[in-house]
Structure formats: structure tokens, C-alpha cells
Amino acid sequence: MNEFKKLLHFAKPYWKLAVFSLVMLLAMVVFDLAVPRLVGHLIDAGIHQKDLAVVVSTSAIMLGISLLSALVAVLNSVSSIRVGESIARDLREAIFVKIQNFSYGNIDRFSTAKLMVRLTSDTAAVQRLFQMSLRIGTRAPLSMIGSIVLMFVTSKTLALSMMPLFLVGGIVIVLFSTKLEPFFKAVQQRLDRLNTVLQENIAGARLVKAFVRGRHEAERFEKANENLAQENIRVMQLMAFMGPILTLLINIGIVLIVWIGGLHSIHGDLSLGQIVAFTNYLMATLQPLTMMTQLSNNWANGLASAKRINEVLDAKPDVVEPLDAASLPSRMRGEVEFDRVGFHYNGEVDRAVLEDICTRIEPGKTTAVLGATGSGKSSLVNLIPRFYDVSAGGVRIDSRDVRALKGSSILEHVSVVPQDTVLFSGTVRDNIRYGRPEATEEEVVAAATAAQAHEFIMHMPRQYDTHVEERGSNLSGGQKQRIAIARAIVCKPSILILDDATSAVDVETETNIHAGIANALRGATIVMVAQRISTVLNADKIIVLDKGRIAAEGTHRELLKKSQIYKEIYDSQLGAEVRHGL
Numbered sequence: 001m002n003e004f005k006k007l008l009h010f011a012k013p014y015w016k017l018a019v020f021s022l023v024m025l026l027a028m029v030v031f032d033l034a035v036p037r038l039v040g041h042l043i044d045a046g047i048h049q050k051d052l053a054v055v056v057s058t059s060a061i062m063l064g065i066s067l068l069s070a071l072v073a074v075l076n077s078v079s080s081i082r083v084g085e086s087i088a089r090d091l092r093e094a095i096f097v098k099i100q101n102f103s104y105g106n107i108d109r110f111s112t113a114k115l116m117v118r119l120t121s122d123t124a125a126v127q128r129l130f131q132m133s134l135r136i137g138t139r140a141p142l143s144m145i146g147s148i149v150l151m152f153v154t155s156k157t158l159a160l161s162m163m164p165l166f167l168v169g170g171i172v173i174v175l176f177s178t179k180l181e182p183f184f185k186a187v188q189q190r191l192d193r194l195n196t197v198l199q200e201n202i203a204g205a206r207l208v209k210a211f212v213r214g215r216h217e218a219e220r221f222e223k224a225n226e227n228l229a230q231e232n233i234r235v236m237q238l239m240a241f242m243g244p245i246l247t248l249l250i251n252i253g254i255v256l257i258v259w260i261g262g263l264h265s266i267h268g269d270l271s272l273g274q275i276v277a278f279t280n281y282l283m284a285t286l287q288p289l290t291m292m293t294q295l296s297n298n299w300a301n302g303l304a305s306a307k308r309i310n311e312v313l314d315a316k317p318d319v320v321e322p323l324d325a326a327s328l329p330s331r332m333r334g335e336v337e338f339d340r341v342g343f344h345y346n347g348e349v350d351r352a353v354l355e356d357i358c359t360r361i362e363p364g365k366t367t368a369v370l371g372a373t374g375s376g377k378s379s380l381v382n383l384i385p386r387f388y389d390v391s392a393g394g395v396r397i398d399s400r401d402v403r404a405l406k407g408s409s410i411l412e413h414v415s416v417v418p419q420d421t422v423l424f425s426g427t428v429r430d431n432i433r434y435g436r437p438e439a440t441e442e443e444v445v446a447a448a449t450a451a452q453a454h455e456f457i458m459h460m461p462r463q464y465d466t467h468v469e470e471r472g473s474n475l476s477g478g479q480k481q482r483i484a485i486a487r488a489i490v491c492k493p494s495i496l497i498l499d500d501a502t503s504a505v506d507v508e509t510e511t512n513i514h515a516g517i518a519n520a521l522r523g524a525t526i527v528m529v530a531q532r533i534s535t536v537l538n539a540d541k542i543i544v545l546d547k548g549r550i551a552a553e554g555t556h557r558e559l560l561k562k563s564q565i566y567k568e569i570y571d572s573q574l575g576a577e578v579r580h581g582l
Helices: 002-006 012-047 052-100 104-109 112-137 139-154 156-203 205-210 214-266 272-313 377-382 407-413 428-432 441-450 454-458 477-489 507-520 556-562 564-574 576-580
Strands: 336-343 354-361 366-371 392-397 414-417 495-499 525-530 541-546 549-554
Touching (some): 012 272, 052 112, 052 272, 112 156, 156 214, 156 272, 214 272, 336 377, 366 564, 377 495, 414 477, 428 441, 428 477, 441 477, 477 507, 541 556, 541 564
Parallel strands (some): 366 525, 366 541
Antiparallel strands (some): 336 392, 541 549
């Protein structure tokens, strides 16, 4: 329940509309309760007494009440839907904004599939919870209370005989609601898993075909799909018991009314009209219990989803700016220092990714980071723009600790081309100036030219206006990388980080790209993460990482003389005979 209370502030802007919906609901209840009373009057004073005037007038009043009830029902539905939809819209926006403020560590913990479920399925469940609360959640208890009061007014003896039924009905609803919540939570978790499998399969469709793993992926999906179906069946089976139980209670109540009411009628204590009215009140009391069955299902599902949504909204970013965070100056040198840096992911202190890193990246120079897979290369450069916080030591840009700087200020001066190239649906031009929308056409073309992308862009059907499909599916890997590099260049950064950003292009194109970057970003500090030795040969400084530690650093020629690891990498890629020929 506390999880739902946390989300109540999303309803605050719409409290007037919610109150209006509740007023309409109250009017519906009053009209519903008036009808049985009028039916009793119609039978006793009209039909039984053969008074046509009473029959006509009472029927006209009942017709008028029915029309008014229909009108207020429509107004209640429209207003409750508007409240629910508005809350869902604000909730989705809040989750989306929260995700945008997540640090890399938060994104690592919440998978894309899980976040998608929270944005869609969980939000829809909370939306239904608000809507049903405004339509059934208030109507059901008010109808029950009103009906019970009128039952006592009609016949205290009959009313007291119904109390055990009401008690049993209430207990059934409470028990089922308590049991259902963990089941609905399990359903959402199964949906998370299904979405994860589905997303991985769609994103890797080409890889699946290339390795002929269609059957394996189909089995993975079938398993996740079956688990979701079985969990849903468990929920539905439990819910299936509630309706029949409440129907049984209603039928038992009718039998008791006919039996006990008939005895009282024979003795002249109750009229036929009172028995009919009492039967209607019983229905008006127990039918809300049936409605509350549906509401309890929505409550159980909504509360489980509210908890999952709050997990996202309550998550604290791993990287937090201090209140007095400073900004980098508009003109900066681009020096980066690592001072005894240690780093591990998500609190895994026993699995250090980087240890005791001490090095300096010279301003205006090109520094390369080389090492085996898993040596910590990407982790090291991700500390520069503060995508992650260090676990020990400090990272400084121009002698300023990045933890004391505004994140937006750092990223104004640091551009990153990540390992995984991400392009958005839109035009080529839109993708290049994504980080700087105000860039002119000349700047876009210049950046594309430097990244060796201009030539192939000009051969596209609509050149810079060519539409890029989702994730750049209509472009080759090398083309996507070059557009991503152009996107970073157009921002005119003081520090450019290339995280294995030219792995999909040939050596000649790679050489031209580095020359283009040097020409377009004169005086900028370039940090390159590379797997290919040819990429780093001309770097001013090469840092060799091994198991999270700096094994050696220096120029290419210096490392050939003093670093066994560097020589092994060189020989494995270019051959020892090439090295001996230098």
C-alpha cells in the first residue's frame, strides 16, 4: 500500500477532475439505491392496491432516475478515464526523465527490457488501478453501506440474517487479494524475461541467421513464453474461484430472503413489495462484492506494478553532482590525470576492474590505450567524462577533479565515440548534428569529410537527407562508425575519446580518419582505445593495460624495447619479422 501512496502525488494536479468523478459516482449510488425503494412502493401502493395513477407516476420517476443515472455514469467514466490517462502520461514521462538522469551504473543494473516493461505494462496497470478506483473502488463500498442501511430500515430481522454472508464475502475478497499480489509480481517478472529474449533476438536477428541458431532462439522464446503463460494461468485459476463463491453467496441470500421473508409475510409482518425491495438491496450489496473482485485483481496487479515503478523512481544515480559543482572554462588545455585510480562495477569490491592507475594524458596529444580483451581499456576512458565514479583515487581534467565539476560542463568539452555505434532513426544530417543541433551545413559537411563519411553519403539516394533506419540497419558497420565519428567532431570537443571506434573500417580509411580528426580538431586531446596495433603506431603515447593495471607506457619504439606484452601484441598482429625489419 505504501508503494501506491508514493504515486498519489501524480494524481494531485487532477484532483478537481477526480472529485467531480467521485461526485458523479455518489449520484449513481443514490439513484441505484432509490430504485428498489420505488419498486417496493410500486408493488404495494400501485399493483397490490390496483392504483393505476401510482403505477404510472412511480414508473415515470423510475424512468427519469434511470436516464439521470445513465448520464452521470457517462460523466463518471469520461472523467475517470481522463484522470487515469493523465496520470499514466505523467508517470511515463517521470520514468523516462529518470532514466535520462541515470548514470551508466544504474543502466547496467536495469536492463532495457525491464525498463520497457515499467514504461508500458507496469504504467498501464497503475493507470487501471486509478481508473477502477474512481469507478468501482468508491461505488462498491458506498453501494454496500447504503444497501445495508436500507435493508435494516426495511426489515431488521432479514438484515441480521444476511450479516454472515457479508462477512464471508469480505473475508474471501481480502484473502484472494492478499494471495494475488505476489502472483501478479511474478507475472511481470516473467514478462521482463520474455521481453529480454525478444529484444535480444530482434536486435541480433542477423547473427541468429548467420549461425543458424533459429531453432535455439525459438526454444528460448518458447520457454520464456510458456513460463509467462503458466504464471498467467496460475493467476487466472485463482481468480476463477472468486466469482462462483460470490455467486453462491448471492443465491444463498436469495433463498434465505424467500424463506424467512415468506414466513414473515404469511404472518403479516412484511409486504410483498418489501420482500422484493429487500431482494434488490441484497443484490445491490453482494454485486459490489463481485465488482470488488475485479477491483481486487486490479489492485493486486497495480500494487505489484507500483512497487516496480518505484524501484526506478527511487533509484539514486551512482554519479551525483555536488551542489557547488564548478564548470570548466570555455577554453581549456585538455590535460587528463589519473591519480592512483581504482575502479569496480556496482559495488563488486572483490572484482577490481582497474587498480592503482597513475598516468597523465598530455594536452593536445594523441594517447592510445592498448591491451587484451577485458584488460579495462573502456572502463578507463569512461572515467574521464565521469560516466562512472572511481572507487579509489581521482581523475582530473586540467587539474580539476571531475567529481567537483558539472556533468554538463564536462560533456561540453568531451566527446565520446563508444564501442557500440548507436544511430537514431532520422536523416544522416540529424544524426551527425545530434550533439549540436545548431551546427551549420558547412560544419556538418566538414565533420563528415574529416570522418571519411562525406563521399559515401553523397552516393546515397538523398545524400544528407537520406533516412537512417532504426539502429542504422540500412548502413554498414564502417559507415555507421564514420557517421558516429562525424557526430563527435561536429561538437568541437577539447577531448575526443575514440573507444575502438574504427574497428569496422580498413587500415587505409582508418589512417585517413585519424588525419582528418587531427586536421579538424587542431589542439584537441585525442584518447584512442584500440585492439589493432596499426591504430596506435603513430600515437604520441601508448598506455598498455594488463589485468586492470598499467603494464607499460611510452611511444611505439620505446614499448618495443621495454614491454614484453606490447611486443607480443605487435608480433601476433604484424609478425616478428616486421618488428625485426624496423
